[in-house]
Amino acid sequence: MSGPRPRPEAAPRARALDLLARREHSRAELRRKLGGAGSDPAELDAVLDQLAAAGLQSDARYAESYVRSYAERGDGPLKIRQGLRQRGVDGSLIDAALEAAEVDWGERLESARAKRFGPGLPGERREQARQARFLAQRGFTTEAIRRRLTDTWEA
Numbered sequence: 001m002s003g004p005r006p007r008p009e010a011a012p013r014a015r016a017l018d019l020l021a022r023r024e025h026s027r028a029e030l031r032r033k034l035g036g037a038g039s040d041p042a043e044l045d046a047v048l049d050q051l052a053a054a055g056l057q058s059d060a061r062y063a064e065s066y067v068r069s070y071a072e073r074g075d076g077p078l079k080i081r082q083g084l085r086q087r088g089v090d091g092s093l094i095d096a097a098l099e100a101a102e103v104d105w106g107e108r109l110e111s112a113r114a115k116r117f118g119p120g121l122p123g124e125r126r127e128q129a130r131q132a133r134f135l136a137q138r139g140f141t142t143e144a145i146r147r148r149l150t151d152t153w154e155a
Helices: 012-022 027-034 041-053 059-073 077-086 091-101 105-117 125-137 142-149
Strands: none
Touching: 012 027, 012 041, 027 041, 059 077, 059 091, 077 091, 105 125, 105 142, 125 142
């Protein structure tokens, strides 16, 4: 059981530390969660700067954790990139996290495809298109999808 939760009117630093104790957060997420009515934006920025300087909050670390987690779930790089953008992470940090993860996206794509549709590649054009749509929604690139399903696609 966790300790007592800080009250909403508690200091932003205490609330931020409580949130960070549970999981990594991007700076933008913390700002959104802590920036309710009556909060002082200057005080909030100062707290977030202090947390970053102390190494308690890091968008780079958050991005690495996010990439690892969502790649394990079977999401592709496009979906992961979009999720990080929505959470306010800088593009250069996203690129670095995707590169550092050293994920074999082709393997992840096949794993997601096989989990949903079974081990065999589709033979019919309609089924190929269905699988391609599914994989695109999971965030895999058209190029990677085509490369994987190309064995059975007619030229």
